[in-house]
Amino acid sequence: MLFKCLPPGAEIPGRFPGPVHARGKWFTIDIHCHVRSDKAAAMVEGNAAVSHWFLETAANEQSRRINRENGARTRLQGSSPEKRIEDMDRMGIEIQAISPAPRQTYYGADPDLGREASRAINDFIAEICGRYPDRFVGLGTVPFQAPELAVAELERLHKSLGFRGIEIMTHVAGEDLSAERFRKIFARCEELGLVVFMHPDGFTEAASPITILPM
Amino acid sequence: MLFKCLPPGAPIPGRFPGPVHARGKWLTVDIHCHVLTPQAAEMVAGNAAATRHPREVYANERTREVNRQQAERNRIQSTSVEKRLEDMDRMGIDIQAISPSPNQTYYSADPELGIATARIVNDNLAEIVGRHPDRFTALGTVPFQAPDLAIAELDRLHKSLGFRGIEIATNVAGEDLSAERFRKIFARVEELGMLIFMHPTGFPEARRFADHYLVNVIGNPLDSTVAVHHLIFGGVLHAHPNLKLVIAHGGGYLPAYSGRIDHAASARPDCCEQIHRMPTEYLKQLYFDTIVFTHHQLEYLVDQYGADHVLMGTDYPADMGEVDPIGFVEGAAGLDDAERRAILGRNAARLLNIEIPAAAG
Numbered sequence: 001m002l003f004k005c006l007p008p009g010a011e012i013p014g015r016f017p018g019p020v021h022a023r024g025k026w027f028t029i030d031i032h033c034h035v036r037s038d039k040a041a042a043m044v045e046g047n048a049a050v051s052h053w054f055l056e057t058a059a060n061e062q063s064r065r066i067n068r069e070n071g072a073r074t075r076l077q078g079s080s081p082e083k084r085i086e087d088m089d090r091m092g093i094e095i096q097a098i099s100p101a102p103r104q105t106y107y108g109a110d111p112d113l114g115r116e117a118s119r120a121i122n123d124f125i126a127e128i129c130g131r132y133p134d135r136f137v138g139l140g141t142v143p144f145q146a147p148e149l150a151v152a153e154l155e156r157l158h159k160s161l162g163f164r165g166i167e168i169m170t171h172v173a174g175e176d177l178s179a180e181r182f183r184k185i186f187a188r189c190e191e192l193g194l195v196v197f198m199h200p201d202g203f204t205e206a207a208s209p210i211t212i213l214p215m
Numbered sequence: 216m217l218f219k220c221l222p223p224g225a226p227i228p229g230r231f232p233g234p235v236h237a238r239g240k241w242l243t244v245d246i247h248c249h250v251l252t253p254q255a256a257e258m259v260a261g262n263a264a265a266t267r268h269p270r271e272v273y274a275n276e277r278t279r280e281v282n283r284q285q286a287e288r289n290r291i292q293s294t295s296v297e298k299r300l301e302d303m304d305r306m307g308i309d310i311q312a313i314s315p316s317p318n319q320t321y322y323s324a325d326p327e328l329g330i331a332t333a334r335i336v337n338d339n340l341a342e343i344v345g346r347h348p349d350r351f352t353a354l355g356t357v358p359f360q361a362p363d364l365a366i367a368e369l370d371r372l373h374k375s376l377g378f379r380g381i382e383i384a385t386n387v388a389g390e391d392l393s394a395e396r397f398r399k400i401f402a403r404v405e406e407l408g409m410l411i412f413m414h415p416t417g418f419p420e421a422r423r424f425a426d427h428y429l430v431n432v433i434g435n436p437l438d439s440t441v442a443v444h445h446l447i448f449g450g451v452l453h454a455h456p457n458l459k460l461v462i463a464h465g466g467g468y469l470p471a472y473s474g475r476i477d478h479a480a481s482a483r484p485d486c487c488e489q490i491h492r493m494p495t496e497y498l499k500q501l502y503f504d505t506i507v508f509t510h511h512q513l514e515y516l517v518d519q520y521g522a523d524h525v526l527m528g529t530d531y532p533a534d535m536g537e538v539d540p541i542g543f544v545e546g547a548a549g550l551d552d553a554e555r556r557a558i559l560g561r562n563a564a565r566l567l568n569i570e571i572p573a574a575a576g
Contacts, residue, residue: 002480002487014482063485176423205420 016077021092029095029137030088031197036078036101037124040117050109050117054202081128085135098125099139099167102201107145108173114143118153126161138163139197142185144172150185158192165195174204231292231531233538236307241556242575243541244310244563245303246412247463247504247528251293251316252339255332265324265332269417273430281428285534292532296343300350302531307541309560309575311531312567313340314354314382317416322360323388329358333368341376352567354380354412357400359387365400373407379567380410380459385442389419392442393449401455410459410566415439415467431535439467443501447476450489452497459566460500461526465507470516473498502566504528505544505558506537514549522554526562 006012044050056064076083078101088096106117118141125138140157142150157163166189171177189196221227259265271279291298293316303311321332333356340353355372357365372378381404386392404411418424418434439462446452446460469476476494479486490497502524503516516525527544530536537543544555556576564571 002490002493003482003484004487012482014478060485066483066485171423174423176426205418205422 016074017087017090020090023089023092023094025092028093029097030093031097032199033096033098034078034101035084035098035125035128036075037104037121038079039124040104040106040120043117043120044106044109044113047109047113050106050113052108053103054204054206055103058202058206081132081136085132088135095135095137097137097139097165097195097197098128099197099199100125100141102167102169102199105141105144105167105169105201107143107169109143109145111143111146111149114145115149115153118143119156122153122157122161122163126163129162139165139167139195141167144168144182144185147181147185151188154185154188154192154194158194163194165197167197167199170198170200171204229534229536229538231529231536231538232302232305233540234542235305236539236541238304238307238309239574240307240576241541242560242564242571243308243527244312244560244567244569245308245529245531245540246312246461246526246563247414247506248311248313248531249293249316249533250313250340250343251290252319252336253294254339255319255321255335258332258335259321259324259328262324262328265321265328267323268318269419269421269430269434270318273417273421273425273434274428275425278425278428289532289534296346299531300347303350306529306538308529310350310352310563310569312352312354312380312412312563313343314412314414315340315356317382317384317414320356320359320382320384320416322358322384322386324358324360326358326361326364329360330364330368333358334371337368337372337376337378341378344377352569353378354382354410356382359383359397359400362396362400366403369400369403369407369409373409378409379569380412382412382414385413385415385438386419391445391449393445393451398451398454401451401458405455405458408457408459408568410461412461412463413439413442414463415442435535436464436467439464440469443467443469443498444476447494447497448486448489452500453490453492456500458500459502461502461504461566463504463506463528463530465505465512465516466501466503469498470503470520471512473519499524502526502562505540506530508537508543510543510547510549513544513547517550517554517558522550522557523562525558526566527559 059067077087100121104121106114109117122140125140129136129138138161140163142153144150157166274282292302315336319336321329324332337355340355344351344353355378357368359365369381372381415435415438417430418438421430421434424430424434443462443466473495480490480494499520503520505513505525505527507513527540529540541559544558
């Protein structure tokens with residue numbers, strides 16, 4: 001049903017948590033689910049280069065407002081592992097392979113900030129996995145914008161944090177992933193046998209806010 | 216085989232004309248094939264606005280060179296009716312619904328130049344049809360950038376030139392087709408019962424598409440995807456349910472991943488303001504050509520949208536075309552002959568009001 005046709009107070013379809021499924025019938029792993037690190041968000045707050053976000057800049061005012069409301073509504077689900085486990089139990093999910101909220105890859109940050117934010121996010125993910133090792137596995141983030149630092153963080157994820165993979169975006173602050181300087185990151189991921197989960201963050205060329213005129 | 220691995224002198228697969236098919240087995244109508252009108256090209260020569268095409272702007276030097284070679288190689292096929300008929304005979308095509316070379320819609324020209332070039336292009340198409348009315352039908356062009364002039368030309372196409380449809384691009388010099396000022400054009404097309412063949416001209420903001428010819432390889436189906444989303448979410452397809460709208464290249468990417476739009480419309484208030492039914496219901500009003508290259512994709516289109524919504528096309532004479540359109544449809548194991556017959560010609564004959572010869576297969 002169209003959103004606008006829902007009766008007042010009706011359950012909104014497509015909002016988490018979904019319907020109930022008992023665990024046990026299947027062994028279930030969710031490869032695509034996000035956590036949000038408040039600490040990392042605080043580190044980049046007010047930094048214009050980092051906060052550039054295509055899902056925001058290419059959206060009209062109404063979409064931005066809805067996005068803000070959604071952000072507030074899903075805040076607890078984004079950051080609380082206990083709420084997350086409650087939802088997983090309801091939905092029949094055994095394990096989540098948790099990855100950062102796409103925006104938190106912060107590829108637009110300068111190298112030092114990129115590394116520090118990555119570490120904060122990865123430590124947050126590691127903490128969740130450490131508290132509930134039978135329910136979570138971590139897909140971390142590395143600062144692609146600084147390949148040497150990315151490789152170093154990759155080693156730390158692998159050796160110290162026990163992560164099985166990373167999340168990457170579909171571009172690095174507008175630079176395509178085929179650029180020569182990123183090859184060493186892919187080579188190291190391959191060598192370490194890590195999973196790379198690629199997630200977009202909107203479209204770089206979606207320049208103009210979409211204005212749909214009233215009928 | 217990769218292009219670079221072909222032995223010297225080998226025929227290059229994917230170049231027109233494709234393999235031989237005898238005419239007569241099926242009635243065959245090619246809904247997607249282009250004609251270049253050199254006189255119109257001369258009228259805009261040196262006009263920076265009118266000749267700015269994403270395909271050229273967002274291309275690296277290697278791609279520009281390949282494009283220049285292609286244009287030269289295709290020139291006869293693009294302009295000579297005799298060569299075109301020779302190729303059609305070889306490939307088993309009974310009728311081509313010829314449309315302008317996509318760059319010749321010239322939507323970024325000023326209104327006067329836009330109407331002048333449209334008339335020249337349309338007159339050229341009309342002349343070809345007039346010389347061989349049993350082999351060609353025309354899809355003209357109208358200057359969308361000037362809606363009143365577009366409607367006047369639409370009426371001329373319909374009344375004086377006997378055209379059955381028009382080609383439109385996927386945006387109007389960057390402006391989306393859902394803009395209010397274009398509504399009257401769609402309304403008139405619907406009223407006249409004309410077909411619209413929508414063909415992209417690359418992606419308008421294609422900074423990341425300059426290498427590997429991505430401006431066409433991705434950019435074309437992507438801009439069709441964007442255009443169809445605007446027509447659905449912007450309410451155009453709701454307002455004009457009888458539009459006969461054919462989307463090139465199998466409809467772009469939306470037909471294969473349509474569930475996301477229905478999810479959006481049920482999850483968010485900003486995704487259902489102008490529509491009254493689920494978005495995929497509007498998608499099912501559309502028609503798609505067969506330029507998808509794999510049988511599983513063709514069969515998927517038929518399965519999801521119906522054999523009566525898929526029309527055979529070639530993209531003649533472009534290098535991104537399907538040179539064996541009959542063999543492609545015949546070889547789709549998941550289709551039966553009634554579906555093949557519909558796709559190869561009957562659907563286009565129905566939508567274009569082409570009389571089906573009594574002896575037609």
